[in-house]
Amino acid sequence: MDDIGTPTLSAADTWTVAGRTFTSRLIVGTGKYKDYATNAAAAEAAGAEIVTVAIRRVNLSDPSQPMLVDHVKPDRFTFLPNTAGCFTGEDAVRTLRLAREAGGWNLVKLEVLSNTKHLLPDMEETLRALKLLIADGFEVMVYCSDDPVYALKLEEAGAAAIMPLGAPIGSGRGIQNMLNLGLIIEQSKVPVLVDAGVGTASDAAVAMELGCDAVLMNTAIAEARDPILMASAMRHAVIAGREAFLAGRMPKRMYADPSSPLAGLI
C-alpha cells in the first residue's frame, strides 16, 4: 500500500531470465519506427528495460547515417539481439556471434522462420539452432510456436525462456490460442513470454492474465497512430494484466448474482 491506500505491486515482483532480474514485464522491438528518436521515446514510455535489435550490414556508401545505438542506448536498455531473417541454424549462430562481438552480450533471441508469408517458426530448425547456440555459450530466449510439446523440448534443450507467438509476427491479431499458452505456462520452469501477435492493449493484458512472465511486442507500438501513447497504454496493460493475474479473478457463473443485498428491501 502507498500512503493513499492504493495497493501497489510489491517491489519484489520481478522476473529473472538467465540470471538477470527485471522489473518491467514489457519488452519492445526497435523495428518499423519512422525514426530512432521516436523509437527511443516509445521505449521510454513503455517503461521497457529490454529492447530487441537486429544485426545487419553497415551501409558503407553513407557511414554518417543515424545509428540505433546513438538513440536507443545500450547503457539504458538491455539489448536482446535477434536472428530475424535467419532460416537455418548456421545462419542464426553466425548472426549471433557477430552480435556478441558487437555488444558483448550472451543473452539473445533465437527465431528461425519458415517462410516469408506467415513468418511462423520452423520448430525443427529452431530446436537444432538452439542446441548449436547453447554449445557456443549463449543464453537463448526462443521464439516458438504455441505448441506445448515443442515448448517442452526447447526447455529440456536448455532454453533460457520460451516465447510462444500469440499470432503471426506483425499481424496484430491478439492471442489466438489461450488454451495452448496456458499449458505452456503451466509446464514451464523457465520464463514464458508472449512474443508476437499483440495488436492492442487488451491483448497484452490477456497475455499477462494468463500468467505469462512478460510480453514482447514491436508492431503494435510502432504502427500505432501515436506510438508513444500506445507504448504508455501497453505499459499500463501489462501492469494491469499482471496485477489481475496475481489478484486472482472471480469465478465465472452461468447466471447473475446481485451486488446489492436482497435482504431489507422495502
Added chain:
Amino acid sequence: MNLTINGEVRAMAPLPHLAALVTTLGLDPRKVAIERNLEIVPRSAYEQTPVADGDRIEIVHFIGGG
C-alpha cells in the same frame, strides 16, 4: 588490392591492418562487428589483423528489429 566488403568488391590501397580499413571506411569501431573470411575478429585484435587481397569482410551493426 581487391576486398569484398559486405558483398561488394572494392579496390583499395594496401592497408596495414583491419583497424586502418575501419578508419578508411569512416566507421566507428566501437559500433560495429567484423568478420574476416567467415571468422569473427575481436575488436581488440583489429590492429593485429592483416587485410589481404581477396579477403571477404563483413561489417555489421545493430539496427532496429523486433
